Amino acid sequence: MAACAARRARLLAQLPAGAIAVLATAPEVVRNADNEYPYRHDSDFYYLSGFTEPDSVLVLVAARADSAAQAILFCRQKNPEREIWDGYRYGPEAARIAFGMDAAYAIEDLDSEMSRLLANAPALYYPLGGSLDTQVKVWRSALRARARTGVTPPDSAVDLLPLLAELRLRKDAEELACMQRAADISAQAHLRAMLATRPGMYEYEVEAELLYAFRRGGAQAPAYNSIVASGERACVLHYSANNGICRDGELLLIDAGCEYNSYAADISRTYPVSGRFSDAQQRLYELVLAAQAAALGVIAPGRPYADMHQAAVKVLAQGMLDLGLLQANVHGTADDVIANQHHQKFYMHGTGHWLGLDVHDVGHYRDITAADKPSRPLQPGMTLTVEPGIYVRPAPDVPECYWNTGIRIEDDVLVTDSGYTILSAAAPKSVADIEHLMQQRPNP
CATH class of the missing domain: 3.90.230.10 (Creatinase/methionine aminopeptidase superfamily)
Incomplete structure (x- = not known):
């Protein structure tokens, strides 16, 4: 995972202090009835994480004067019953250790954690026009509702993909x-x-x-x-x-x-x-x-x-x-x-x-x-x-x-x-x- 950590560091070095970058992997897609296409993770997500499970999101927090940079993974929880049918799942804690993350949470915790992470962040970087658009609107709306408490959403939204493309080249x-x-x-x-x-x-x-x-x-x-x-x-x-x-x-x-x-x-x-x-x-x-x-x-x-x-x-x-x-x-x-x-x-x-x-x-x-x-x-x-x-x-x-x-x-x-x-x-x-x-x- 050293290579993935180095790639994350190169990306974070290009973000302003305290900025947040969010990247989701590809979803599973039904082929017909209950039969799915063979799963293939999102390439950008894999480039930064090395993680290959679906239903996962990577959040990177750029360093600021009072805090170090962070890499946070959201993924599926352990589920012994589903593992009987579909195979091994890391779960947040094992994934954090295996993939060198600073923190990991269940994917169900994404919205609540993003409400915390995005509060007063200067900028949000993510793939504009992609699968995260709807969720980003929800996150920003929730933060605007807290404006009276001094919490504001990021000032700007920036497309993350051009930065990743240059790194991957x-x-x-x-x-x-x-x-x-x-x-x-x-x-x-x-x-x-x-x-x-x-x-x-x-x-x-x-x-x-x-x-x-x-x-x-x-x-x-x-x-x-x-x-x-x-x-x-x-x-x-x-x-x-x-x-x-x-x-x-x-x-x-x-x-x-x-x-x-x-x-x-x-x-x-x-x-x-x-x-x-x-x-x-x-x-x-x-x-x-x-x-x-x-x-x-x-x-x-x-x-x-x-x-x-x-x-x-x-x-x-x-x-x-x-x-x-x-x-x-x-x-x-x-x-x-x-x-x-x-x-x-x-x-x-x-x-x-x-x-x-x-x-x-x-x-x-x-x-x-x-x-x-x-x-x-x-x-x-x-x-x-x-x-x-x-x-x-x-x-x-x-x-x-x-x-x-x-x-x-x-x-x-x-x-x-x-x-x-x-x-x-x-x-x-x-x-x-x-x-x-x-x-x-x-x-x-």
Whole structure:
């Protein structure tokens, strides 16, 4: 819990003396009848507390001249009968000790304790527009009713989430260890999928290999809905039905990663169902791989985040002209293609995103403190994906050999003091490595 305590200290250092920060975890959600969705705690709440039970609230009190800072947890009480049905509950006292809190109370005591804690506090920080809005109104109304006794509610309400997003953007050592483990498990899952794939298999059969490897490796769940898309379905960016047949001669695009101790991996690989790329498939694949290499080549501390997208697009635009997807006599040079956004016919998404507790993690991509809001510079400890792609649908002006081909190559990357490290490097991605691996598939 030392890491969580350090994160709380960093947040509290940004609050004015005596200010209160409140954060609730996610509620349980009914799937149907009395059956609930698998529970997943709120990421911000977990980041500061390490606590994973529902019906919980974390309250942080900033230090003032006459009192030290406090971390207070509100959680479910011990309930032996419910534990028979649903499993272990910490209860306030055990949770206080195990999670390094200064105090802990039953969740039923939240309103009465907040009436005490918020009295004359200078400011209240919480996620504005979220689940706490109604309760905050109740707390403020109760304090206003006591105005004659000299008790007043906080002068201001401030959104807590931007402060947390900035803290979460740079990962500490414990977070990076979890992310490396998530990437390692996910890379092994992609290897297993490659070795299992055969013409005639359903996509969900390949997905089952991924899910097996996730759980077998110790991951708690997929970090997001896995994409297992063969042939033309790989041109649907967020395809997740995974019910098509993997046919000989097609490419199979897999975008899948696990969640390990609440941290996500996000890896994409594309490979031939038969085990060997056709000439046309290889040309497209090598183009995407070159675009990824260009994007990786500009990752370094101080470089703008947007540089990697610009580097990838420059390579892709030239490749689209070279391969005949676009025509120079119609679309001009690569610079013309980019300026007129003609490349978006085949590449319509960004080249990456932040990665962490959420697969699309928190944090601005621009420096919002500057007047012109430029792309923010990368810093050591930031983690992101690098994922160029190309998606070719049938069209009369596109060579038929490229039709119904979707390719994406995605890795998880840590920005370091000297450049970057690829966390997901164990998943093969060169043509030679993929074909060599798939030739080792056991006979069916």
